[in-house]
Amino acid sequence: MVQYLYKLLATTATLAIITVGVGFATKYAFPDLVWGGLIFLACLTALIHLFIFGQKATPNGSIRRLMVGSMVRMFLGIVFLLISLLNIKPVNLFFVVSYCLYFCVFMVFEIWEMRTNLRPDSKPRSKNENA
Numbered sequence: 001m002v003q004y005l006y007k008l009l010a011t012t013a014t015l016a017i018i019t020v021g022v023g024f025a026t027k028y029a030f031p032d033l034v035w036g037g038l039i040f041l042a043c044l045t046a047l048i049h050l051f052i053f054g055q056k057a058t059p060n061g062s063i064r065r066l067m068v069g070s071m072v073r074m075f076l077g078i079v080f081l082l083i084s085l086l087n088i089k090p091v092n093l094f095f096v097v098s099y100c101l102y103f104c105v106f107m108v109f110e111i112w113e114m115r116t117n118l119r120p121d122s123k124p125r126s127k128n129e130n131a
Contacts, residue, residue, distance in 0.1 A: 004049060004113060011109050012042040015102060030094050033084050037099040040080055045106045048073050049113070066114075077103050 015038060023030055048069045052062075081099055085091055 001050070001053075005046060007113070008042060008046055008049075008109070011105070012038065015105060019098060028094060030098070031088065031092050033088065033092075034095050034098050037080065037084065037095070038102055041077065041099075041102050041106050044073060044076055045110055049110065052114075073107070 016035075019030070019034060019038070022028075051072075052065045052069045081096070084095070084099075088095065
């Protein structure tokens with residue numbers, strides 16, 4: 001779990017550096033809510049991962065936890081975006097685009113980290129095998 005948190009922290013820091021770079025390159029003053037969205041999604045990803053893999057469960061229970069975790073992530077992500085959009089007048093397109101990209105990056109990160117647990121009984125193919 002500690003290794004997962006280090007990777008999540010590195011991913012979050014990389015996204016923050018890219019955001020600052022885009023801000024400097026475009027000389028655009030992005031709202032502080034961009035940082036709130038980034039931190040929210042990083043914490044949400046860590047909590048969902050802890051929920052999914054926190055306790056050992058039966059195979060069916062693990063699938064249920066995975067599905068519930070995915071639904072909770074989507075629901076809370078949309079709720080945060082909607083509440084933020086209601087509080088920002090006028091709607092800031094940079095925030096919406098960056099938040100959606102952050103969401104996708106954290107989703108890909110979670111899938112990438114879970115890929116070995118999806119089929120633990122499968123054996124890796126040798127390099128000489130035809131695809």
